[in-house]
Amino acid sequence: MANVKMSKKATSIDMTAMCDVAFLLLTFFILTATAKQPEPLPVDTPASTVQTKLPETDLATITVGKGNVFFDLKGKEVRKRTLELMGQKYGVTFTEEEASRFALMEGFGVPIQNLKSVIAMTSSERNRAGVQSSIPKDSLDNQLADWIQNARLSNIEVNDKELQIAIKGDAKEEYPAIKKVMDILQDQKINSFNLVTGLRGKDF
């Protein structure tokens, strides 16, 4: 009887320490993970084998999909200042509260005249399809160019660094739409930018 019990006990391990470590690590990873921001314009980025990561700060992302263009900017202070500059240029005044809401918003794609109403919406309302269309980018009303210009100015003012531009295009997007955005960038003498891509296996 006693013999049987002994052999049973030999297979058991004390897992308390392991469990402690596991949960410690788990807590660490949960706390350091950042929640994925919802995207107002979901795009399917093409894959590439290039491994360079996008910078975390001083970055503006131009999302191009289905002919529409959305703009996103990193950094709260930079966003506030950019909004202020854009407001001055287009004669739209934003209140302090609107500015701080805008600072926490994700990317947007509306003409600045409609931006006020988008800021007032909740996050889920904003991301509903059809609510936001696109930032005007044709030659008559080139707001995209102004957004980029002002974002660069603000970033230099706030962070004292040149803003990096990333283009996030949908894989099925036709080349002229991407080229149009590149041309707008080149008109501002931005000749170096990042193209956001997905990950592809090494053996491609």
Place this chain on the structure above:
Amino acid sequence: MAELNTGDSGGKKGSKKVRSKKQNSTVDLTAMVDLAFLLITFFMLTTSLSKPQSMDLGLPDKDDDPTKNKDVKVDENRTMTVLLGDDNKMMYYMGLLATPKVAPKNIAYGKEGIRKELLKQKQGVIQYTGNKDKGLIVIIKPSKKSNYRNLIDILDEMAIVDVPTYAIVNDYSPEERKLIGEGGADSTTPAATETAAP
């Protein structure tokens, strides 16, 4: 395995009761540890993999004044022109279109298609020039019908094959347009924008 405790089975014998009380204090942690490690793996992978990848692209200065745009003369034997067409088609030729070293032909994307050709031509050009610094020059011409994936794919090939110089050029000659099957002449394409890879 840690024991699972079900209390004492019967408690018939008084002497066993002491032991069973001791066992009561252990809990089976296996499932908990399993779960914890599963979550750890999940969070580890999502934190490092969710960062988007990006590809650097440098374009040369573009001047609105066309007289300031200098044409760069290169040896036509070193150039390979890649035309990106619609429907994921691609066509390439070496040298000048009028007197091609390799006549225009369709080629597929990927390992078996363009990459083999690029590697072959890269070797060939270095042999031809006899100078390591004067390698292959690839001119990428995306047509209006090509999509963004095609552009990224070909830029990716450039990175994989390590082509020393490549350029994205937007102007098409009428012959090239015919080759790629793009009808209608429009001359809205601005001056060539060229990329010099570092």
